[in-house]
Amino acid sequence: MNENKVIDEATNKQKYLADRFTKIIDKYELSHSYLFSGESGVGKLAMALFITMGIFCPNTTNGYPCGNCDECRRISEQQHPDVVIIKPDVQSIKVDQVRYLKDEFSKSGLEGNKKVFIIQDAETMTNGAANSLLKFIEEPGNNIFSFLLTTNLNLILPTIISRTQVIEFNHLNSAEFSEQLKQLGVKHSQINLMNNLTNSINFVRDWQTDDWFDKVQSVISKWFDSIANNDAEAFVTIQADLMPLVLDNKRREPIINMMIACFEDVLNSKYLKSNQFNFPKNENSIIRLANNIQSQTLICILEIILNCNQQLSINISFQNILESITLKIMNLLNQ
Numbered sequence: 001m002n003e004n005k006v007i008d009e010a011t012n013k014q015k016y017l018a019d020r021f022t023k024i025i026d027k028y029e030l031s032h033s034y035l036f037s038g039e040s041g042v043g044k045l046a047m048a049l050f051i052t053m054g055i056f057c058p059n060t061t062n063g064y065p066c067g068n069c070d071e072c073r074r075i076s077e078q079q080h081p082d083v084v085i086i087k088p089d090v091q092s093i094k095v096d097q098v099r100y101l102k103d104e105f106s107k108s109g110l111e112g113n114k115k116v117f118i119i120q121d122a123e124t125m126t127n128g129a130a131n132s133l134l135k136f137i138e139e140p141g142n143n144i145f146s147f148l149l150t151t152n153l154n155l156i157l158p159t160i161i162s163r164t165q166v167i168e169f170n171h172l173n174s175a176e177f178s179e180q181l182k183q184l185g186v187k188h189s190q191i192n193l194m195n196n197l198t199n200s201i202n203f204v205r206d207w208q209t210d211d212w213f214d215k216v217q218s219v220i221s222k223w224f225d226s227i228a229n230n231d232a233e234a235f236v237t238i239q240a241d242l243m244p245l246v247l248d249n250k251r252r253e254p255i256i257n258m259m260i261a262c263f264e265d266v267l268n269s270k271y272l273k274s275n276q277f278n279f280p281k282n283e284n285s286i287i288r289l290a291n292n293i294q295s296q297t298l299i300c301i302l303e304i305i306l307n308c309n310q311q312l313s314i315n316i317s318f319q320n321i322l323e324s325i326t327l328k329i330m331n332l333l334n335q
């Protein structure tokens with residue numbers, strides 16, 4: 001086995017695509033232009049580099065690059081003179097960058113006759129840049145391959161889409177996503193909850209700003225503990241601790257979903273005897289509640305919180321919604 005990071009990333013994150021592309025490479029059936037679409041973090045760049053290694057590597061096995069030769073090494077380090085990678089200049093990819101690309105590709109390969117270009121965040125191409133790329137994608141020349149990568153297919157011009165082969169990348173499976181979360185510095189105690197709430201690395205990055213996620217998780221954890229102890233402090237927690245963290249309307253849904261995740265912990269503890277909690281700090285309250293609560297009550301609680309997602313669109317203050325949930329849950333637990 002080789003120890004090439006790019007090969008590892010491409011084959012771990014998108015095994016199916018990696019296998020499919022090695023077969024295509026093996027049969028010399030690679031198209032000239034691909035458009036890779038998928039969430040940030042799903043391995044689009046790794047896949048483009050992996051395929052590029054397959055094109056250049058002299059020691060492929062069934063289309064798999066060796067990962068160790070000079071070509072493979074320089075491509076995976078993004079240091080190969082015939083593999084040009086374009087990233088947005090500040091916020092957009094401008095005509096000048098595409099012109100540079102075209103100049104690059106009008107020259108034949110520096111070392112051989114093959115050339116690859118990779119455009120990251122292709123949705124940020126200005127219209128001018130995209131239009132100037134069109135003709136080039138259409139008639140790329142024999143040994144020229146291009147990979148356009150995007151997180152938002154809707155923002156790519158239809159004329160570009162129609163000239164490329166679009167490959168949609170799957171979300172990462174939960175083990176791979178957890179691995180990504182670890183690399184992003186997400187705390188161990190947050191991994192299950194984060195994985196439960198999203199599979200988008202972009203959301204994760206946003207939620208991590210100013211430790212927002214960490215703060216909300218602690219506040220909801222406190223709220224749940226109060227409820228489990230039948231303590232009216234739960235209302236104070238909403239008003240004093242939680243409301244200041246509702247920075248904008250986009251933050252309301254994850255907060256509600258975290259409340260649901262608390263009671264999912266109770267459900268999982270009761271029926272699956274699982275201890276993979278969303279809120280590991282609440283372990284004691286979760287287990288105690290799970291042992292005492294009737295299934296019917298638990299289902300009612302989950303329904304109450306789930307239903308409030310619909311109220312979000314109506315003009316009721318978020319604080320009122322959360323207080324009303326808290327009151328209903330505490331009443332149910334007191335019956």
Ligand SMILES: [Zn+2]
Pocket residue numbers: 057058059060065066067068069070071072073
């Ligand atoms: Zn190689």
